[in-house]
Amino acid sequence: MEILIHIAYILLLGSFLVPDILWLRLLNIVASAAMIGYFGTRSIPDGAAVCWNFLFIAVNVVHVHKLLRERRPVLLENDEDLLYRLTFQAFDKRTFQRLLVFANWSRMENGDTLVEQGESLERFIVLVAGKVSVQVDDNEVARLGPGSLVGEMSFMTGATTSASVTALEETRYVVWPTEILKSFLAREPTVQSAMQQLIGSELVEKLRASKQHEGPAELFRTVGGHHHSKQSRSPKPSAE
Numbered sequence: 001m002e003i004l005i006h007i008a009y010i011l012l013l014g015s016f017l018v019p020d021i022l023w024l025r026l027l028n029i030v031a032s033a034a035m036i037g038y039f040g041t042r043s044i045p046d047g048a049a050v051c052w053n054f055l056f057i058a059v060n061v062v063h064v065h066k067l068l069r070e071r072r073p074v075l076l077e078n079d080e081d082l083l084y085r086l087t088f089q090a091f092d093k094r095t096f097q098r099l100l101v102f103a104n105w106s107r108m109e110n111g112d113t114l115v116e117q118g119e120s121l122e123r124f125i126v127l128v129a130g131k132v133s134v135q136v137d138d139n140e141v142a143r144l145g146p147g148s149l150v151g152e153m154s155f156m157t158g159a160t161t162s163a164s165v166t167a168l169e170e171t172r173y174v175v176w177p178t179e180i181l182k183s184f185l186a187r188e189p190t191v192q193s194a195m196q197q198l199i200g201s202e203l204v205e206k207l208r209a210s211k212q213h214e215g216p217a218e219l220f221r222t223v224g225g226h227h228h229s230k231q232s233r234s235p236k237p238s239a240e
Helices: 002-017 021-040 047-070 078-087 093-100 152-157 178-187 189-212
Strands: 104-108 113-115 123-129 132-136 139-144 164-167 171-177 217-221 227-231
Touching (some): 078 093, 171 178
Antiparallel strands (some): 104 171, 113 164, 132 139, 132 164
């Protein structure tokens, strides 16, 4: 059975040459199995070597299972996929799926208030469908549509909200509790960076839209994730 030890070392050498960690671990499992065959069938079996190689196999099997689970395609429901394409394309789909675990999906009717001005907001909101009016001291300053963030400044700074938000039609949205989301982001620096970029681009676009339009601007995202804005003006009275 001398050939088994040579097979084992060839497989180990091969595992060091493959770039894919999954194949590296699979080759290590087969190599350890060959070593068990070699050390276990000797005239005087080497029990220590057999036990160690069983341990190596167990460890690699656990990691292979984890790798296969991570490589499974991520399947999103219709609304989840829409939200991903509208707002979260900068995120890895698997990470986005983890974000959805503690998200709450909700809806409101025309005239319902989503956020009160001066409120201590304890949630992070993203619109999925519909349209809302943003008002400061009862004056409309903007209209937001699908893909827009609501309360992102309060999420970043912890300050009270500077405007109220009211539905102009039936609106669907997703809510993340602030503390839970911040706790998740603190454990995931890469995701936290992507979230900060998302919020930053949203704030810049809202500021640009407010400066470009005399009246309230409508701000929304296309399915490709890009902002579109247009002016919403009241018709001017004609001269008498």
